[in-house]
Amino acid sequence: MNEQVSIRCADGARIAGWWHRARATPRATVVVAPGAAAEARFYMPFCEHLAETGHDALVFDFRSVGESDIDRRRRRECGFSTWIEQDYPAVLDHAHANARHGPMIVIGHSAGGWMAGVQPAADRIDALIGVAALSGHWRHMARPHRYAHWLAWHALVPASCRMFGVWPGMIGFRRNMGPRFGLEFSRWARRRDFVFSEPAFDANAWRFRGHLHLFQIADDPWGTKAAVADFGGRFPNASGCVVETIHKDADGGEPIGHFGVFRKSKARTLWPRLVGAIDTARDAARRH
Template identity: 30%
Template sequence: MSATRLALQAQDGQQLAAYRHEPSRPPRAQIVIAPGMAIPQGFYATFAAFLAGLGYRVWTFDYRGMGESREGPLRLCKADITTWIALDLESVVQHATRQDATLPLFLLGHSLGGQTAPLLPSIRKVAGLINIAVGSGATRHNQPRIQRSAPLLWYVLTPLLCRLLGYFPGKRLGILGDIPRGAMMQWRRWCLTPDYLLTGEPGAREAYANASFPVLGLTFTDDELLRESGSRMLHEAYTSAKVDYRVLSPGSFNQERIGHFGFFRAHQEKVLWPLVGEWLDQHC
Protein backbone atom coordinates (compact mmCIF):
# COMPACT_ATOMS: atom_id res chain seq x y z
CA MET A 1 0.00 0.00 0.00
CA SER A 2 1.12 3.56 -0.66
CA ALA A 3 -0.27 7.06 -0.13
CA THR A 4 0.55 9.76 -2.68
CA ARG A 5 -0.15 13.45 -2.13
CA LEU A 6 -1.73 15.20 -5.10
CA ALA A 7 -2.69 18.76 -5.98
CA LEU A 8 -6.02 18.58 -7.80
CA GLN A 9 -7.60 21.50 -9.60
CA ALA A 10 -11.30 22.23 -9.33
CA GLN A 11 -13.22 23.53 -12.32
CA ASP A 12 -12.79 27.13 -11.16
CA GLY A 13 -9.00 26.72 -10.83
CA GLN A 14 -8.89 26.25 -7.06
CA GLN A 15 -6.10 23.93 -5.91
CA LEU A 16 -7.11 21.11 -3.55
CA ALA A 17 -4.90 18.83 -1.49
CA ALA A 18 -5.73 15.15 -1.87
CA TYR A 19 -4.17 11.76 -1.20
CA ARG A 20 -4.48 8.59 -3.25
CA HIS A 21 -4.17 5.46 -1.13
CA GLU A 22 -3.18 2.71 -3.53
CA PRO A 23 -3.56 -1.02 -2.81
CA SER A 24 -0.67 -3.40 -3.45
CA ARG A 25 -2.71 -5.29 -6.05
CA PRO A 26 -5.02 -4.13 -8.88
CA PRO A 27 -7.90 -2.24 -7.23
CA ARG A 28 -11.35 -3.76 -6.99
CA ALA A 29 -13.09 -0.38 -6.87
CA GLN A 30 -12.47 3.24 -5.92
CA ILE A 31 -13.70 5.00 -2.79
CA VAL A 32 -13.83 8.75 -2.22
CA ILE A 33 -14.07 9.80 1.44
CA ALA A 34 -16.08 13.01 1.89
CA PRO A 35 -15.12 14.57 5.25
CA GLY A 36 -17.34 16.00 7.94
CA MET A 37 -17.56 19.68 8.79
CA ALA A 38 -14.16 21.14 9.77
CA ILE A 39 -12.53 17.69 9.88
CA PRO A 40 -9.17 17.43 8.06
CA GLN A 41 -8.56 14.50 5.75
CA GLY A 42 -5.74 13.26 7.96
CA PHE A 43 -8.40 12.11 10.43
CA TYR A 44 -9.41 9.43 7.90
CA ALA A 45 -5.90 8.35 6.83
CA THR A 46 -5.70 5.17 8.93
CA PHE A 47 -9.15 4.04 7.80
CA ALA A 48 -8.21 4.81 4.18
CA ALA A 49 -5.11 2.61 4.57
CA PHE A 50 -7.34 -0.17 5.94
CA LEU A 51 -9.57 0.02 2.86
CA ALA A 52 -6.53 0.04 0.59
CA GLY A 53 -5.41 -3.12 2.36
CA LEU A 54 -8.70 -4.72 1.28
CA GLY A 55 -7.89 -3.92 -2.34
CA TYR A 56 -9.56 -0.54 -2.87
CA ARG A 57 -8.07 2.65 -4.26
CA VAL A 58 -9.08 5.32 -1.75
CA TRP A 59 -9.12 9.09 -2.18
CA THR A 60 -9.12 11.59 0.68
CA PHE A 61 -9.16 15.38 0.32
CA ASP A 62 -9.76 18.68 2.08
CA TYR A 63 -12.43 21.13 1.00
CA ARG A 64 -11.12 24.56 0.03
CA GLY A 65 -10.35 26.63 3.11
CA MET A 66 -9.91 23.49 5.20
CA GLY A 67 -6.90 21.40 6.21
CA GLU A 68 -4.16 21.20 3.61
CA SER A 69 -6.34 22.94 1.01
CA ARG A 70 -6.38 26.17 3.01
CA GLU A 71 -4.58 29.03 1.30
CA GLY A 72 -4.12 32.41 2.93
CA PRO A 73 -6.49 34.11 5.41
CA LEU A 74 -9.75 32.27 5.83
CA ARG A 75 -11.72 35.51 5.61
CA LEU A 76 -10.79 35.60 1.91
CA CYS A 77 -12.26 32.15 1.26
CA LYS A 78 -15.67 32.62 -0.37
CA ALA A 79 -16.71 28.97 -0.28
CA ASP A 80 -20.03 27.70 0.97
CA ILE A 81 -21.16 24.09 1.31
CA THR A 82 -22.53 24.10 -2.23
CA THR A 83 -19.05 25.06 -3.48
CA TRP A 84 -17.51 22.22 -1.49
CA ILE A 85 -19.82 19.67 -3.12
CA ALA A 86 -20.34 21.05 -6.63
CA LEU A 87 -16.68 21.95 -7.21
CA ASP A 88 -14.41 20.28 -4.63
CA LEU A 89 -15.94 16.82 -4.11
CA GLU A 90 -16.91 16.86 -7.76
CA SER A 91 -13.31 17.44 -8.84
CA VAL A 92 -12.10 14.46 -6.79
CA VAL A 93 -14.81 12.20 -8.23
CA GLN A 94 -13.99 13.35 -11.75
CA HIS A 95 -10.28 12.81 -11.21
CA ALA A 96 -10.85 9.32 -9.80
CA THR A 97 -13.06 8.45 -12.76
CA ARG A 98 -10.39 9.61 -15.20
CA GLN A 99 -7.90 7.34 -13.43
CA ASP A 100 -10.02 4.30 -14.30
CA ALA A 101 -13.57 4.60 -15.55
CA THR A 102 -14.00 0.81 -15.52
CA LEU A 103 -13.90 0.55 -11.73
CA PRO A 104 -17.05 1.12 -9.65
CA LEU A 105 -16.79 4.24 -7.52
CA PHE A 106 -18.21 4.48 -4.01
CA LEU A 107 -18.62 7.50 -1.76
CA LEU A 108 -18.02 7.24 1.97
CA GLY A 109 -19.40 10.25 3.82
CA HIS A 110 -18.83 11.17 7.43
CA SER A 111 -21.48 13.47 8.91
CA LEU A 112 -21.71 16.46 6.51
CA GLY A 113 -19.98 14.47 3.77
CA GLY A 114 -22.77 11.92 3.75
CA GLN A 115 -25.59 14.42 4.26
CA THR A 116 -24.66 16.27 1.08
CA ALA A 117 -23.65 13.34 -1.14
CA PRO A 118 -26.90 13.31 -3.19
CA LEU A 119 -26.18 16.92 -4.26
CA LEU A 120 -23.04 15.86 -6.17
CA PRO A 121 -23.35 16.86 -9.85
CA SER A 122 -21.80 13.55 -10.98
CA ILE A 123 -23.94 11.47 -8.66
CA ARG A 124 -24.75 9.05 -11.50
CA LYS A 125 -21.12 7.93 -11.46
CA VAL A 126 -21.56 6.65 -7.88
CA ALA A 127 -22.09 2.92 -7.39
CA GLY A 128 -22.95 3.18 -3.70
CA LEU A 129 -22.84 5.37 -0.61
CA ILE A 130 -21.58 4.54 2.88
CA ASN A 131 -22.82 6.90 5.58
CA ILE A 132 -21.00 7.07 8.91
CA ALA A 133 -22.71 9.06 11.71
CA VAL A 134 -24.86 10.85 9.15
CA GLY A 135 -27.96 12.58 10.46
CA SER A 136 -29.90 15.81 10.55
CA GLY A 137 -28.22 18.81 12.15
CA ALA A 138 -31.55 20.59 12.69
CA THR A 139 -31.87 21.82 16.25
CA ARG A 140 -34.82 19.50 16.88
CA HIS A 141 -32.53 16.59 16.07
CA ASN A 142 -29.66 17.74 18.29
CA GLN A 143 -28.83 16.02 21.55
CA PRO A 144 -30.07 17.99 24.62
CA ARG A 145 -26.66 19.48 25.45
CA ILE A 146 -26.30 20.79 21.89
CA GLN A 147 -29.89 22.06 21.88
CA ARG A 148 -29.20 24.20 24.94
CA SER A 149 -26.25 25.96 23.29
CA ALA A 150 -27.77 26.16 19.79
CA PRO A 151 -29.54 29.53 20.24
CA LEU A 152 -26.28 31.21 21.30
CA LEU A 153 -24.40 29.61 18.40
CA TRP A 154 -26.90 30.29 15.64
CA TYR A 155 -28.47 33.61 16.67
CA VAL A 156 -25.50 35.36 18.27
CA LEU A 157 -22.03 33.90 17.69
CA THR A 158 -22.32 32.82 14.06
CA PRO A 159 -23.84 35.99 12.53
CA LEU A 160 -21.80 38.33 14.75
CA LEU A 161 -18.38 36.70 14.34
CA CYS A 162 -18.81 35.95 10.65
CA ARG A 163 -19.66 39.61 10.07
CA LEU A 164 -16.77 40.90 12.20
CA LEU A 165 -14.04 38.45 11.16
CA GLY A 166 -15.19 37.22 7.77
CA TYR A 167 -15.15 33.59 8.95
CA PHE A 168 -16.24 31.50 11.94
CA PRO A 169 -13.37 31.12 14.47
CA GLY A 170 -14.49 27.76 15.79
CA LYS A 171 -11.00 26.64 16.78
CA ARG A 172 -10.63 29.46 19.32
CA LEU A 173 -14.13 28.88 20.63
CA GLY A 174 -13.71 25.13 20.95
CA ILE A 175 -16.62 24.61 18.55
CA LEU A 176 -15.58 22.39 15.65
CA GLY A 177 -12.88 24.33 13.78
CA ASP A 178 -12.43 27.45 11.68
CA ILE A 179 -15.02 27.53 8.89
CA PRO A 180 -15.46 29.88 5.89
CA ARG A 181 -18.23 32.40 6.38
CA GLY A 182 -20.32 31.16 3.45
CA ALA A 183 -20.23 27.55 4.61
CA MET A 184 -21.12 28.45 8.18
CA MET A 185 -24.04 30.66 7.19
CA GLN A 186 -25.45 28.05 4.82
CA TRP A 187 -25.12 25.40 7.52
CA ARG A 188 -26.85 27.78 9.95
CA ARG A 189 -29.80 28.02 7.57
CA TRP A 190 -30.09 24.26 7.38
CA CYS A 191 -29.82 23.79 11.14
CA LEU A 192 -32.60 26.31 11.75
CA THR A 193 -34.90 24.44 9.34
CA PRO A 194 -36.97 21.60 10.86
CA ASP A 195 -36.05 19.06 8.16
CA TYR A 196 -32.48 20.29 7.83
CA LEU A 197 -31.18 20.41 4.24
CA LEU A 198 -34.19 18.45 2.93
CA THR A 199 -36.18 21.68 3.16
CA GLY A 200 -33.33 24.13 3.81
CA GLU A 201 -31.59 23.53 0.47
CA PRO A 202 -33.57 23.81 -2.79
CA GLY A 203 -33.72 20.51 -4.65
CA ALA A 204 -32.20 18.43 -1.84
CA ARG A 205 -35.27 16.30 -1.08
CA GLU A 206 -35.67 15.56 -4.79
CA ALA A 207 -31.98 14.61 -5.04
CA TYR A 208 -32.41 12.13 -2.19
CA ALA A 209 -35.57 10.69 -3.74
CA ASN A 210 -33.93 10.28 -7.16
CA ALA A 211 -30.84 8.47 -5.86
CA SER A 212 -30.93 4.82 -6.91
CA PHE A 213 -27.58 3.50 -5.62
CA PRO A 214 -27.39 1.25 -2.53
CA VAL A 215 -26.78 2.99 0.81
CA LEU A 216 -25.20 1.69 4.00
CA GLY A 217 -25.99 3.84 7.02
CA LEU A 218 -24.20 3.28 10.33
CA THR A 219 -25.64 5.31 13.20
CA PHE A 220 -24.50 5.11 16.82
CA THR A 221 -26.75 5.22 19.86
CA ASP A 222 -24.22 7.26 21.85
CA ASP A 223 -23.72 9.97 19.20
CA GLU A 224 -23.09 13.05 21.34
CA LEU A 225 -24.27 15.47 18.64
CA LEU A 226 -27.19 14.01 16.70
CA ARG A 227 -30.33 12.11 17.62
CA GLU A 228 -31.11 8.86 15.88
CA SER A 229 -34.47 10.25 14.73
CA GLY A 230 -32.69 12.75 12.49
CA SER A 231 -30.50 10.07 10.99
CA ARG A 232 -33.52 7.92 10.28
CA MET A 233 -35.29 10.88 8.64
CA LEU A 234 -32.46 11.43 6.16
CA HIS A 235 -32.12 7.75 5.29
CA GLU A 236 -35.89 7.42 4.79
CA ALA A 237 -35.63 10.23 2.22
CA TYR A 238 -33.90 7.72 -0.10
CA THR A 239 -37.23 6.53 -1.45
CA SER A 240 -35.80 4.91 -4.62
CA ALA A 241 -32.67 3.36 -3.12
CA LYS A 242 -32.02 0.17 -1.22
CA VAL A 243 -30.92 1.33 2.23
CA ASP A 244 -29.16 -0.89 4.76
CA TYR A 245 -29.69 1.23 7.88
CA ARG A 246 -28.14 0.05 11.14
CA VAL A 247 -28.33 1.56 14.61
CA LEU A 248 -25.30 0.33 16.56
CA SER A 249 -24.66 0.53 20.29
CA PRO A 250 -21.19 0.45 21.88
CA GLY A 251 -22.24 -2.33 24.23
CA SER A 252 -22.92 -4.66 21.31
CA PHE A 253 -19.22 -4.42 20.46
CA ASN A 254 -17.93 -4.51 24.05
CA GLN A 255 -17.00 -0.83 23.91
CA GLU A 256 -17.73 1.99 26.31
CA ARG A 257 -17.94 4.64 23.61
CA ILE A 258 -18.17 5.18 19.85
CA GLY A 259 -19.98 8.48 19.42
CA HIS A 260 -19.93 10.78 16.42
CA PHE A 261 -16.22 10.37 15.69
CA GLY A 262 -15.16 7.06 17.23
CA PHE A 263 -15.79 4.88 14.18
CA PHE A 264 -12.57 6.18 12.58
CA ARG A 265 -10.28 5.44 15.54
CA ALA A 266 -7.56 2.90 14.81
CA HIS A 267 -8.79 0.40 17.40
CA GLN A 268 -11.93 -0.18 15.29
CA GLU A 269 -9.91 -2.01 12.63
CA LYS A 270 -11.04 -5.42 13.87
CA VAL A 271 -14.39 -4.30 15.28
CA LEU A 272 -16.39 -1.81 13.20
CA TRP A 273 -14.36 -1.39 10.02
CA PRO A 274 -15.09 -4.94 8.80
CA LEU A 275 -18.78 -3.95 8.58
CA VAL A 276 -17.87 -1.61 5.74
CA GLY A 277 -15.56 -4.18 4.16
CA GLU A 278 -18.31 -6.80 4.14
CA TRP A 279 -20.83 -4.40 2.60
CA LEU A 280 -18.36 -3.43 -0.12
CA ASP A 281 -17.71 -7.10 -0.84
CA GLN A 282 -21.42 -7.57 -1.49
CA HIS A 283 -21.70 -4.55 -3.80
CA CYS A 284 -18.56 -4.84 -5.90
Protein backbone atom coordinates in the same frame (compact mmCIF):
# COMPACT_ATOMS: atom_id res chain seq x y z
CA MET B 1 0.93 2.26 -3.15
CA ASN B 2 0.19 5.79 -1.91
CA GLU B 3 0.14 8.77 -4.26
CA GLN B 4 -0.60 12.43 -3.58
CA VAL B 5 -2.54 14.21 -6.32
CA SER B 6 -3.74 17.72 -7.06
CA ILE B 7 -7.39 17.88 -8.11
CA ARG B 8 -8.54 20.86 -10.17
CA CYS B 9 -12.05 22.19 -9.60
CA ALA B 10 -14.20 23.86 -12.24
CA ASP B 11 -13.58 27.31 -10.70
CA GLY B 12 -9.80 26.85 -10.95
CA ALA B 13 -9.14 26.01 -7.31
CA ARG B 14 -7.01 22.99 -6.54
CA ILE B 15 -7.48 20.59 -3.65
CA ALA B 16 -5.17 17.90 -2.34
CA GLY B 17 -5.98 14.21 -2.55
CA TRP B 18 -4.26 10.93 -1.72
CA TRP B 19 -4.72 7.56 -3.40
CA HIS B 20 -4.17 4.37 -1.42
CA ARG B 21 -4.05 1.58 -3.97
CA ALA B 22 -4.62 -2.14 -3.53
CA ARG B 23 -1.77 -4.37 -4.70
CA ALA B 24 -4.00 -6.34 -7.06
CA THR B 25 -7.11 -5.48 -9.06
CA PRO B 26 -9.33 -3.61 -6.59
CA ARG B 27 -12.68 -4.90 -5.43
CA ALA B 28 -14.09 -1.36 -5.58
CA THR B 29 -13.03 2.28 -5.81
CA VAL B 30 -13.80 4.05 -2.55
CA VAL B 31 -13.85 7.83 -2.03
CA VAL B 32 -13.48 8.69 1.66
CA ALA B 33 -15.02 12.12 2.31
CA PRO B 34 -14.04 13.87 5.58
CA GLY B 35 -16.39 15.54 7.99
CA ALA B 36 -16.49 19.34 8.11
CA ALA B 37 -13.17 20.85 9.23
CA ALA B 38 -11.61 17.37 9.58
CA GLU B 39 -8.33 16.80 7.74
CA ALA B 40 -7.62 13.92 5.38
CA ARG B 41 -4.75 12.74 7.56
CA PHE B 42 -7.27 11.67 10.21
CA TYR B 43 -8.65 9.11 7.72
CA MET B 44 -5.30 7.92 6.32
CA PRO B 45 -5.01 4.81 8.53
CA PHE B 46 -8.51 3.75 7.49
CA CYS B 47 -7.62 4.27 3.82
CA GLU B 48 -4.51 2.15 4.29
CA HIS B 49 -6.75 -0.52 5.78
CA LEU B 50 -9.02 -0.33 2.73
CA ALA B 51 -6.01 -0.81 0.44
CA GLU B 52 -4.86 -3.79 2.50
CA THR B 53 -8.32 -5.36 2.14
CA GLY B 54 -8.29 -4.99 -1.64
CA HIS B 55 -9.80 -1.56 -2.34
CA ASP B 56 -8.51 1.55 -4.06
CA ALA B 57 -9.21 4.46 -1.69
CA LEU B 58 -9.08 8.19 -2.40
CA VAL B 59 -9.21 10.67 0.48
CA PHE B 60 -8.96 14.44 0.14
CA ASP B 61 -8.99 17.77 1.94
CA PHE B 62 -11.87 20.10 1.16
CA ARG B 63 -10.63 23.56 0.24
CA SER B 64 -9.53 25.72 3.19
CA VAL B 65 -8.82 22.57 5.23
CA GLY B 66 -5.52 20.75 5.70
CA GLU B 67 -3.32 20.85 2.60
CA SER B 68 -6.05 22.32 0.39
CA ASP B 69 -5.11 25.84 1.42
CA ILE B 70 -6.50 28.86 -0.41
CA ASP B 71 -5.85 32.58 -0.22
CA ARG B 72 -7.63 34.77 2.31
CA ARG B 73 -10.14 36.15 -0.20
CA ARG B 74 -11.22 32.70 -1.38
CA ARG B 75 -11.28 31.43 2.19
CA ARG B 76 -13.75 34.14 3.10
CA GLU B 77 -15.96 33.33 0.10
CA CYS B 78 -15.89 29.57 0.72
CA GLY B 79 -18.84 27.78 2.29
CA PHE B 80 -20.54 24.40 2.37
CA SER B 81 -22.16 25.23 -0.96
CA THR B 82 -18.66 25.63 -2.44
CA TRP B 83 -17.68 22.18 -1.24
CA ILE B 84 -20.95 20.78 -2.60
CA GLU B 85 -20.91 22.49 -5.99
CA GLN B 86 -17.17 22.58 -6.70
CA ASP B 87 -15.03 20.25 -4.59
CA TYR B 88 -17.19 17.15 -4.50
CA PRO B 89 -17.87 16.93 -8.27
CA ALA B 90 -14.17 17.53 -9.00
CA VAL B 91 -13.13 14.72 -6.66
CA LEU B 92 -15.63 12.32 -8.23
CA ASP B 93 -14.53 13.30 -11.75
CA HIS B 94 -10.94 12.57 -10.74
CA ALA B 95 -11.93 9.29 -9.09
CA HIS B 96 -13.83 8.11 -12.17
CA ALA B 97 -10.97 9.12 -14.47
CA ASN B 98 -8.41 7.22 -12.38
CA ALA B 99 -10.47 4.24 -11.20
CA ARG B 100 -9.01 0.86 -12.08
CA HIS B 101 -11.96 -1.40 -11.41
CA GLY B 102 -15.22 -1.86 -9.55
CA PRO B 103 -18.15 0.36 -8.60
CA MET B 104 -17.75 3.90 -7.27
CA ILE B 105 -18.51 3.91 -3.54
CA VAL B 106 -18.40 6.95 -1.26
CA ILE B 107 -17.82 6.60 2.47
CA GLY B 108 -18.86 9.97 3.85
CA HIS B 109 -18.29 10.96 7.45
CA SER B 110 -20.76 13.47 8.91
CA ALA B 111 -20.89 16.44 6.49
CA GLY B 112 -18.89 14.39 4.01
CA GLY B 113 -21.86 12.02 3.98
CA TRP B 114 -24.77 14.42 3.74
CA MET B 115 -23.00 16.56 1.14
CA ALA B 116 -22.40 13.49 -1.05
CA GLY B 117 -26.10 13.03 -1.59
CA VAL B 118 -26.87 16.61 -2.63
CA GLN B 119 -23.90 17.45 -4.86
CA PRO B 120 -24.29 17.60 -8.67
CA ALA B 121 -22.56 14.26 -9.30
CA ALA B 122 -24.81 12.29 -6.92
CA ASP B 123 -26.06 10.24 -9.87
CA ARG B 124 -22.49 9.04 -10.54
CA ILE B 125 -22.18 7.30 -7.16
CA ASP B 126 -23.01 3.59 -7.11
CA ALA B 127 -23.30 3.51 -3.33
CA LEU B 128 -23.12 5.92 -0.42
CA ILE B 129 -22.04 4.66 2.99
CA GLY B 130 -22.71 7.34 5.56
CA VAL B 131 -21.03 7.30 8.96
CA ALA B 132 -22.82 9.74 11.27
CA ALA B 133 -24.28 11.34 8.13
CA LEU B 134 -27.35 13.21 9.27
CA SER B 135 -29.96 15.87 8.88
CA GLY B 136 -28.67 18.76 10.97
CA HIS B 137 -31.99 20.29 11.98
CA TRP B 138 -31.59 21.30 15.61
CA ARG B 139 -34.67 19.38 16.80
CA HIS B 140 -33.01 16.09 15.82
CA MET B 141 -30.16 16.56 18.27
CA ALA B 142 -30.20 14.68 21.57
CA ARG B 143 -31.35 16.48 24.70
CA PRO B 144 -29.91 18.63 26.26
CA HIS B 145 -27.59 19.28 23.28
CA ARG B 146 -30.46 20.44 21.09
CA TYR B 147 -30.96 23.55 23.21
CA ALA B 148 -27.35 24.59 22.71
CA HIS B 149 -27.82 23.93 18.99
CA TRP B 150 -30.91 26.13 18.96
CA LEU B 151 -28.94 28.96 20.56
CA ALA B 152 -25.97 28.45 18.22
CA TRP B 153 -27.94 28.42 14.97
CA HIS B 154 -30.49 31.09 15.87
CA ALA B 155 -28.15 33.58 17.52
CA LEU B 156 -24.49 32.89 18.30
CA VAL B 157 -23.17 31.68 14.94
CA PRO B 158 -25.03 34.17 12.68
CA ALA B 159 -24.07 37.05 14.97
CA SER B 160 -20.40 36.05 15.11
CA CYS B 161 -20.19 35.55 11.35
CA ARG B 162 -21.73 38.95 10.63
CA MET B 163 -19.92 40.90 13.34
CA PHE B 164 -16.47 39.28 13.35
CA GLY B 165 -16.34 37.50 9.99
CA VAL B 166 -15.66 34.07 11.49
CA TRP B 167 -17.44 30.97 12.71
CA PRO B 168 -15.56 30.32 15.99
CA GLY B 169 -14.34 26.78 16.52
CA MET B 170 -15.77 26.78 20.04
CA ILE B 171 -19.28 26.95 18.51
CA GLY B 172 -19.55 23.81 16.38
CA PHE B 173 -16.20 22.61 15.08
CA ARG B 174 -12.68 22.42 16.44
CA ARG B 175 -11.30 25.14 14.18
CA ASN B 176 -12.43 28.56 13.05
CA MET B 177 -14.33 28.53 9.77
CA GLY B 178 -15.19 31.26 7.31
CA PRO B 179 -18.41 33.24 7.79
CA ARG B 180 -20.20 31.70 4.82
CA PHE B 181 -19.94 28.26 6.43
CA GLY B 182 -21.65 29.53 9.56
CA LEU B 183 -24.34 31.50 7.80
CA GLU B 184 -25.23 28.60 5.50
CA PHE B 185 -25.25 25.93 8.19
CA SER B 186 -27.20 28.02 10.66
CA ARG B 187 -29.81 28.72 7.99
CA TRP B 188 -30.16 25.04 7.12
CA ALA B 189 -30.10 23.87 10.75
CA ARG B 190 -33.12 26.06 11.51
CA ARG B 191 -35.13 24.39 8.74
CA ARG B 192 -36.81 21.02 9.11
CA ASP B 193 -35.65 20.08 5.60
CA PHE B 194 -32.06 21.04 6.45
CA VAL B 195 -29.89 21.28 3.29
CA PHE B 196 -32.69 19.72 1.26
CA SER B 197 -34.55 23.03 1.61
CA GLU B 198 -32.34 24.23 -1.25
CA PRO B 199 -34.21 23.23 -4.47
CA ALA B 200 -31.04 22.44 -6.45
CA PHE B 201 -29.62 20.23 -3.70
CA ASP B 202 -32.92 18.43 -3.21
CA ALA B 203 -33.09 17.79 -6.98
CA ASN B 204 -29.60 16.25 -6.83
CA ALA B 205 -30.78 13.91 -4.06
CA TRP B 206 -33.68 12.77 -6.25
CA ARG B 207 -31.16 11.81 -8.96
CA PHE B 208 -29.25 9.50 -6.61
CA ARG B 209 -30.08 5.91 -7.60
CA GLY B 210 -27.36 4.04 -5.77
CA HIS B 211 -27.37 1.89 -2.64
CA LEU B 212 -27.55 3.73 0.70
CA HIS B 213 -26.04 2.30 3.90
CA LEU B 214 -26.10 4.55 6.96
CA PHE B 215 -24.27 3.88 10.22
CA GLN B 216 -25.85 5.55 13.23
CA ILE B 217 -23.64 5.78 16.32
CA ALA B 218 -25.70 5.11 19.44
CA ASP B 219 -23.79 7.56 21.67
CA ASP B 220 -23.53 10.34 19.08
CA PRO B 221 -25.55 13.34 20.35
CA TRP B 222 -25.66 14.85 16.84
CA GLY B 223 -26.27 11.84 14.62
CA THR B 224 -29.25 10.52 16.57
CA LYS B 225 -31.61 7.92 15.19
CA ALA B 226 -34.01 10.70 14.21
CA ALA B 227 -31.28 12.70 12.44
CA VAL B 228 -29.97 9.71 10.48
CA ALA B 229 -33.44 8.41 9.62
CA ASP B 230 -34.49 11.82 8.35
CA PHE B 231 -31.42 11.98 6.13
CA GLY B 232 -32.00 8.46 4.79
CA GLY B 233 -35.56 9.29 3.84
CA ARG B 234 -34.49 12.08 1.48
CA PHE B 235 -33.47 9.76 -1.38
CA PRO B 236 -36.68 8.41 -2.92
CA ASN B 237 -34.92 6.83 -5.90
CA ALA B 238 -32.16 5.01 -4.00
CA SER B 239 -31.96 1.35 -4.97
CA GLY B 240 -32.06 0.42 -1.28
CA CYS B 241 -31.45 1.87 2.17
CA VAL B 242 -29.96 0.16 5.22
CA VAL B 243 -29.67 1.92 8.58
CA GLU B 244 -27.36 0.18 11.05
CA THR B 245 -26.76 1.29 14.62
CA ILE B 246 -23.34 0.81 16.19
CA HIS B 247 -23.58 0.40 19.96
CA LYS B 248 -20.78 0.83 22.47
CA ASP B 249 -20.77 -2.89 23.19
CA ALA B 250 -19.50 -3.41 19.63
CA ASP B 251 -16.23 -1.92 20.87
CA GLY B 252 -16.01 -3.43 24.33
CA GLY B 253 -18.23 -0.79 25.89
CA GLU B 254 -15.88 2.07 25.02
CA PRO B 255 -17.43 5.39 23.92
CA ILE B 256 -17.49 5.92 20.16
CA GLY B 257 -19.13 9.29 19.55
CA HIS B 258 -19.31 11.32 16.38
CA PHE B 259 -15.67 10.84 15.33
CA GLY B 260 -14.71 7.55 16.94
CA VAL B 261 -15.40 5.08 14.12
CA PHE B 262 -12.38 6.26 12.10
CA ARG B 263 -9.88 6.24 14.94
CA LYS B 264 -7.07 3.74 14.50
CA SER B 265 -7.98 2.14 17.83
CA LYS B 266 -11.21 0.91 16.18
CA ALA B 267 -9.43 -0.99 13.40
CA ARG B 268 -10.08 -4.41 14.89
CA THR B 269 -13.63 -3.87 16.14
CA LEU B 270 -15.37 -1.40 13.85
CA TRP B 271 -13.53 -1.16 10.54
CA PRO B 272 -14.56 -4.68 9.48
CA ARG B 273 -18.19 -3.49 9.62
CA LEU B 274 -17.40 -0.71 7.17
CA VAL B 275 -15.58 -3.12 4.86
CA GLY B 276 -18.58 -5.45 5.08
CA ALA B 277 -20.83 -2.56 4.07
CA ILE B 278 -18.59 -1.92 1.07
CA ASP B 279 -18.95 -5.56 0.02
CA THR B 280 -22.73 -5.37 0.38
CA ALA B 281 -22.82 -2.11 -1.56
CA ARG B 282 -20.62 -3.57 -4.30
CA ASP B 283 -22.95 -6.53 -4.73
CA ALA B 284 -26.00 -4.23 -4.73
CA ALA B 285 -24.40 -2.03 -7.39
CA ARG B 286 -23.74 -5.04 -9.61
CA ARG B 287 -27.37 -6.19 -9.32
CA HIS B 288 -28.68 -2.69 -9.97
